[in-house]
Amino acid sequence: xxxxxxxDLRGPPIPKPPVHxxxxxxxxxxxxxxxxxxxxxxxxxxxGAQNMGYNWQWYRVLQYLYSFTDDGFQWGEIMLALPAxxxxxxxxxxxxxxxxxxxxxxxxxxxxxxxxxxxxxxxxIRNIPLLVLLYLFYYVMGPIFGLDRYVASILTxxxxxxxxxxxxFRAGINSVAIGQWEAAKSIGMSTGQAYRYIIxxxxxxxxxxxxxxxxxxxxKSSAIVSVIAVxxxxxxxxxxxxxxxxxxxxxxxxxxxxxxxxxxxxxxxSFLERKYAVDQ
Amino acid sequence: xxxxxxxxARNLDKFFGKFHALKDVSxxxxxxxxxxVCGPSGSGKSTLIRCFNALESxxxxxxxxxxxxxFEGSKDVRRLRQEVGMVFQQFNLFPHLxxxxxxxxxxxxxxxxxxxxxxxxARKYLDRVHIPEQAEKYPAQLSGGQQQRVAIARxxxxxxxxxxFDEPTSALDPEMINEVLDVMVExxxxxxxxxxxxxxxxxxxxxxxxxxxxxxxxxxEVAPPEQFFTAPSSDRCRMFLAQILEH
Ligand SMILES: Nc1ncnc2c1ncn2[C@@H]1O[C@H](COP(=O)(O)OP(=O)(O)OP(=O)(O)O)[C@@H](O)[C@H]1O
Ligand SMILES: [Mg+2]
Numbered sequence: 301x302x303x304x305x306x307x308d309l310r311g312p313p314i315p316k317p318p319v320h321x322x323x324x325x326x327x328x329x330x331x332x333x334x335x336x337x338x339x340x341x342x343x344x345x346x347x348g349a350q351n352m353g354y355n356w357q358w359y360r361v362l363q364y365l366y367s368f369t370d371d372g373f374q375w376g377e378i379m380l381a382l383p384a385x386x387x388x389x390x391x392x393x394x395x396x397x398x399x400x401x402x403x404x405x406x407x408x409x410x411x412x413x414x415x416x417x418x419x420x421x422x423x424x425i426r427n428i429p430l431l432v433l434l435y436l437f438y439y440v441m442g443p444i445f446g447l448d449r450y451v452a453s454i455l456t457x458x459x460x461x462x463x464x465x466x467x468x469f470r471a472g473i474n475s476v477a478i479g480q481w482e483a484a485k486s487i488g489m490s491t492g493q494a495y496r497y498i499i500x501x502x503x504x505x506x507x508x509x510x511x512x513x514x515x516x517x518x519x520k521s522s523a524i525v526s527v528i529a530v531x532x533x534x535x536x537x538x539x540x541x542x543x544x545x546x547x548x549x550x551x552x553x554x555x556x557x558x559x560x561x562x563x564x565x566x567x568x569x570s571f572l573e574r575k576y577a578v579d580q
Numbered sequence: 581x582x583x584x585x586x587x588x589a590r591n592l593d594k595f596f597g598k599f600h601a602l603k604d605v606s607x608x609x610x611x612x613x614x615x616x617v618c619g620p621s622g623s624g625k626s627t628l629i630r631c632f633n634a635l636e637s638x639x640x641x642x643x644x645x646x647x648x649x650x651f652e653g654s655k656d657v658r659r660l661r662q663e664v665g666m667v668f669q670q671f672n673l674f675p676h677l678x679x680x681x682x683x684x685x686x687x688x689x690x691x692x693x694x695x696x697x698x699x700x701x702a703r704k705y706l707d708r709v710h711i712p713e714q715a716e717k718y719p720a721q722l723s724g725g726q727q728q729r730v731a732i733a734r735x736x737x738x739x740x741x742x743x744x745f746d747e748p749t750s751a752l753d754p755e756m757i758n759e760v761l762d763v764m765v766e767x768x769x770x771x772x773x774x775x776x777x778x779x780x781x782x783x784x785x786x787x788x789x790x791x792x793x794x795x796x797x798x799x800x801e802v803a804p805p806e807q808f809f810t811a812p813s814s815d816r817c818r819m820f821l822a823q824i825l826e827h
Contacts, residue, residue, distance in 0.1 A: 482635055483672035483731075487686035487738055488662040497685055501676050 349548060361549045364540055378550075381536035382557060388450075388532055389519045392457035396518070397511075399458060400465030405495075407470060418466070425463045430524055433460055438528050453525040461518050468510045472503035512569040516562050523558075533557065586611040586742060586773055587632055592641035594627055594797075601627045602638065603797040609775060609790075611741075614768050616784040616805075617777045619794035620820060625777040628794070629744045632775065633664040646741055662690060665735030669747040671727045673719035679706070679730050680715040683737045691738070698737075705733040709763050725756030729763055736767075743767070745776040779824050785809065793817045 316322075323329055349356065364376040407418040425433070437459075438452040447455065476499050484494035526535040537554040541547045587609035594602035601624050609615055617625050630636040632645055637652035646663045648656045674682050683702035687693040693701070706712050709729035711722075719727055728748055735743055745764070749757045761783045768774060768787040778784065784791060784805060791808035793801040793816075801808065801817045812818045 477672075479668060479670050479672035480674065482666075483668065483674070483734075485635065486633060486661055486664075486666040487734065488658050488690040489686070490658060493689055497689060498674055502674075505676075 345548075354548060356549065357544075357546055358549055360544065360546060361553055364550070365553070377536055377540060378533070378553065378557065381531065381533045382561070384531050385519070385522055385533040386561070388453060388457070388525065388530070389515070389522050392454050392461065392522065393515055393518050395454065395458035396461040396465050396514075399462035401469055403462060403466035404469035404473065407466070408473060422463050422466070425459060430456070430460050430521055431527065434524060434528065449525075449528050449530050453522075453528065453530045456525070457518060457522060460521070461514060464517075465511070465514055468507050468514065469503070471510075472507035473499055475506050476502045508569065508573055512565065515565060519562060519565075520558065584611045585609065586613075586646055587775070588642075588644045589628075589631070590642045592628075592631065592638045592643060594624070594631065594636065595639045601797050602631070605641070605797075605799050607792065607799060607802070609742075609773065612771050612773055613789045614774045614787050615776070615790045615792060616788040617775065617792045617794060618779055618781075618784070618820070618824075619800075623794040624797040625794050626746050627797075629666075629746060629775055629777055632742075632744055633661050633666050635666070658690075662738060663741050665738055665740035665743045667728070667731050667735055667743065667745045667748050669750050671719070671724075671731045671751070673727055673731055673734070675719050677718075678715070679711075679717055679719065679722070682719065682730060683734050686734065686738050701737050701739075702733070705736040706730075708736065708766070709733045710759075723756060724752045725759045728752065728756075728760045732760075732763055732767070742773045742775070745774065745778065747777050747779075749778065749780060781809070781821075781825060793820065795820075 317325075346356075362376075364378045366376050366379060367374050403418050403421060406414040409415065428436075434453070434456045437447065437456045438449060441447055441455075442449075442452050473495075480498055480502065481494060484498040489497070522532065523534040525532060526538060529535055533554055537550050541550050544550075585608045587607070589605060589607045592602050592605040593600070605624075605628060607615075607628075617629065619625055627636055631638050631643060631650070634650050634654070634657045638650075643650040645660055648654075648660045648663075650657075650660060654660075674685070677685065680699065680702055683705065684695070684698040687698040687701060688695060703712065703715065706715055709732055711726055711729055714722060714726060714730070719730065722730065728751075732743075732748075748764070749760050752760065757780070761780060764774075764776070764783065765787055774787075776783075776788075788805045791801070791803055791805050792799055793808070793812070793814070795816055800814050801812055803812070808817075809821065812821060
């Protein structure tokens with residue numbers, strides 16, 4: 301290939317974006333704008349609160365995070381509620397993953413009954429609000445099957461998210477090239493073995509980002525179980541507020557804790573993604 | 581070469597929906613025989629050999645491979661596939677496993693061979709395809725020719741009695757074709773029963789016992805190579821040969 305052809309194939313060089321756009325796209329400028337916007341929001345709410353005569357009592361919040369007593373360092377009520385939220389989320393997510401895999405396999409099984417059941421379930425759950433689903437599990441299924449509020453919460457979150465996770469599994473499994481199935485079958489593997497050793501390990505890489513998104517989604521929606529008073533972050537926040545009337549401070553604090561947990565999770569996942577990418 | 585047929589297909593028909601992909605195909609392959617199948621694109625070559633290891637199921641006719649009757653829904657399909665290896669145009673190596681793991685997973689999971697035994701076998705066949713030094717790499721780190729040789733070794737590790745090749749060199753850069761063909765010639769010399777779909781006529785002349793020409797879902801010509809290349813009986817076959825031998 302001659303050099304003139306190379307130029308033709310590439311087409312004319314892409315013009316450099318104008319200076320103001322380059323500036324807007326640079327990291328420091330982006331961070332500055334972001335900080336500015338957040339600053340305005342925070343400042344605005346403080347001023348607004350001041351104007352309605354809200355009495356800020358940030359100094360009283362610390363005791364709910366941690367304290368030093370004669371016994372030494374101790375976590376406060378809010379921080380003690382965090383493990384409850386994490387436990388609730390992890391258990392629900394684990395169950396949702398198992399259910400989601402099951403529903404996805406049912407859908408991919410090629411059995412007419414299997415995919416009909418799976419699609420029916422999918423549509424049913426997708427179209428019921430999470431709050432109503434929670435009430436169904438706690439107030440209806442609860443008495444019938446003897447579920448306590450914790451179990452009802454886990455089941456609600458798991459069932460709700462299993463539907464979304466099953467779609468992630470399906471997309472991941474379908475993204476593995478058909479040739480992988482054929483190669484697996486050609487060396488005599490059963491469908492189950494092909495899934496286990498060949499298809500799922502490859503699908504997992506593709507599923508990792510959306511699964512992380514789903515975990516974030518689940519942590520956030522776990523707050524809803526506060527309506528049936530399951531002890532977790534949001535419930536504890538509500539309880540503290542009803543004793544202290546510090547609603548602004550506590551809700552801000554609770555929001556920041558959710559934010560930090562989710563940020564840590566995101567960093568962990570991008571680390572995992574990079575690690576898998578190196579393997580390839 | 582024994583005269584025992586190891587693949588016996590009688591009056592196979594295959595439909596994809598309304599499309600008639602194989603039309604009344606009969607063919608018999610003896611143990612140790614090397615059959616080369618050629619023909620224009622879309623003539624049903626892949627479909628035919630994919631029936632041999634039940635990756636496709638034929639719509640009618642009878643097919644017996646290594647004493648196992650092949651039909652849709654047969655319980656013996658997995659037993660059959662353990663006797664019939666397949667090498668694909670696109671290699672289809674498992675990208676998440678190293679070369680060695682690619683070779684070991686079949687024997688370990690399907691044949692339930694011990695890890696040590698599987699590794700020993702894997703290294704033996706990796707040697708056989710001349711890339712013992714690539715054992716720890718991932719497929720994506722190998723050249724196309726090396727990947728295809730790993731794919732051949734993967735099939736060999738299952739100690740199959742029959743090997744099917746579906747255009748094993750078509751996806752390769754020209755300079756890598758020979759390294760794969762050489763391995764296949766060596767394999768032929770071991771007495772393996774081989775059915776090879778390919779347009780590499782040099783290879784065909786060298787190893788084929790029988791040439792098969794297909795067109796529009798039919799087997800049009802079956803002949804030993806001397807006769808096939810010098811005096812094909814059908815015009816279509818002659819034209820096809822003239823076309824590909826030009827290159
Ligand atoms: N899964 C399928 N569904 C529908 N039609 C198919 C399918 N597989 C193959 N066919 C059709 O069957 C015919 C034969 O296909 P086949 O792949 O066997 O041809 P081939 O001889 O191997 O051709 P090539 O040299 O291009 O590989 C083609 O017309 C193809 O379009
Ligand atoms: Mg083909």
